[in-house]
Amino acid sequence: xxxxxxxxxxxxxxxxxxxxxxxxxxxxxxxxxxxxxxxxxxxxxxxxxxxxxxxxxxxxxxxxxxxxxxxxxxxxxxxxxxxxxxxxxxxxxxxxxxxxxxxxxxxxxxxxxxxxxxxxxxxxxxxxxxxxxxxxxxxxxxxxxxxxxxxxxxxxxxxxxxxxxxxxxxxxxxxxxxxxxxxxxxxxxxxxxxxxxxxxxxxxxxxxxxxxxxxxxxxxxxxxxxxxxxxxxxxxxxxxxxxxxxxxxxxxxxxxxxxxxxxxxxxxxxxxxxxxxxxxxxxxxxxxxxxxxxxxxxxxxxxxxxxxxxxxxxxxxxxxxxxxxxxx
Numbered sequence: 001x002x003x004x005x006x007x008x009x010x011x012x013x014x015x016x017x018x019x020x021x022x023x024x025x026x027x028x029x030x031x032x033x034x035x036x037x038x039x040x041x042x043x044x045x046x047x048x049x050x051x052x053x054x055x056x057x058x059x060x061x062x063x064x065x066x067x068x069x070x071x072x073x074x075x076x077x078x079x080x081x082x083x084x085x086x087x088x089x090x091x092x093x094x095x096x097x098x099x100x101x102x103x104x105x106x107x108x109x110x111x112x113x114x115x116x117x118x119x120x121x122x123x124x125x126x127x128x129x130x131x132x133x134x135x136x137x138x139x140x141x142x143x144x145x146x147x148x149x150x151x152x153x154x155x156x157x158x159x160x161x162x163x164x165x166x167x168x169x170x171x172x173x174x175x176x177x178x179x180x181x182x183x184x185x186x187x188x189x190x191x192x193x194x195x196x197x198x199x200x201x202x203x204x205x206x207x208x209x210x211x212x213x214x215x216x217x218x219x220x221x222x223x224x225x226x227x228x229x230x231x232x233x234x235x236x237x238x239x240x241x242x243x244x245x246x247x248x249x250x251x252x253x254x255x256x257x258x259x260x261x262x263x264x265x266x267x268x269x270x271x272x273x274x275x276x277x278x279x280x281x282x283x284x285x286x287x288x289x290x291x292x293x294x295x296x297x298x299x300x301x302x303x304x305x306x307x308x309x310x311x312x313x314x315x316x317x318x319x320x321x322x323x324x325x326x327x328x
Contacts, residue, residue, distance in 0.1 A: 048312050055308035059301030066296040072289040073124055074173050077144070078166045078180060079131070079281040083273040084197035087130065087164050090277075093190065094128035094166060094183070101125045113182040123179065124169040133160040163280060169290070176283040188276055197276045204266050211263045218256050 045052065082090050100109045101124070110120045132150060134142045134157050142157065144165045150157070168179060187193065272278070314321065 044312075044316070051308055051312060052305065055304040056301060059304035060297065062300045062304070063293050063296040066300070067291065067293045070291055070296075071171060073169055073171050073291055074286040075167055075169050075290045076173075076176055076283040076286055077281070078168075078183070078279065078283045079163055080166060081163050081273065081278040081280050082276075083269070083278060084200045084276050085193055087159070087161060090187070091128040091130065091164055094126070094164075094187070097126040097183075097186070098128075113179075113186055115178070115182050119175055119178065122171040122175060124171065126166065126168050126183070129165045129167065130159045131163055131165050132157050134158075168283065173285055176285065180279070180283050184277065184279070190276075193276050201270065201274065204270050208263060208266050208270070211259055211266070215256060215259050215263070218259065 080090075085093075097109065097112065100106075100112070106117065106120050109115075109123075110117050113120070129148070130145045130150060131141050132143045132145055141160060141163070144167075145159070146167070150159060152159075166183060168176070170176065170179065
């Protein structure tokens with residue numbers, strides 16, 4: 001190796017070592033600054049624990065006051081199975097009721113739900129949501145997408161297509177059964193939904209008739225093959241021919257079983273899911289009110305604490321802030 005090559009290699013090694021040293025010093029400086037900032041923050045909070053503690057007490061007090069003075073409301077969920085209408089159509093249709101609540105249009109709500117005005121005034125909101133499924137076949141419900149934040153391109157957790165969740169917010173739990181019947185009636189009265197469901201049932205009936213015919217034909221074919229195999233068994237001297245014929249008969253068996261499985265599935269739809277929707281889970285009776293102390297506390301306590309902390313920071317740095325203000 002020439003002298004110039006050795007010098008170049010040595011220079012490269014020195015530059016690389018210098019780079020690592022600089023990176024190490026930078027990381028060390030950052031860690032030191034973070035540690036110093038953490039200690040300053042801890043000391044700052046400890047020295048001002050009285051006003052911060054009072055802010056927490058004020059947040060708790062306001063939360064309890066809101067609980068005692070606010071009107072109670074409850075939430076309950078019902079799960080529906082859509083038999084004729086996809087969720088992409090059903091959910092927006094139900095959420096029209098939610099829009100009526102936002103618009104404070106109680107007379108239209110009473111008319112749509114066929115409920116008395118005094119009943120409607122006790123209902124705060126009605127909303128429909130997608131149910132997220134997970135698992136090998138995506139058939140296991142895991143959560144309800146209450147905030148409509150599901151990523152549609154997620155291939156692990158997907159929206160379930162055969163069921164949806166309806167959540168109601170209501171002042172009186174005694175009217176949950178009446179409200180459930182009203183929502184089902186609201187869905188069933190739609191003329192387009194009725195037409196689609198009648199078409200589904202008619203197609204179901206036609207397909208069942210065809211399946212019965214095909215099963216009968218395959219059953220006849222099976223009997224013919226069995227007769228031919230029996231006759232060939234007596235006339236054949238080898239075993240290979242009999243083996244091949246038995247294999248052909250097994251194929252007929254598989255076709256018949258598949259047709260029966262398809263027929264049973266259609267019969268389930270015809271007998272169990274003949275309506276536009278089927279209730280999988282009724283509205284449950286809430287165990288406690290929704291707007292309790294925790295409901296308000298998770299909003300007011302952090303709010304009071306953050307506002308107090310900002311005021312303390314401003315007071316502690318008021319001289320510097322005044323200098324910056326006068327300068328600019």
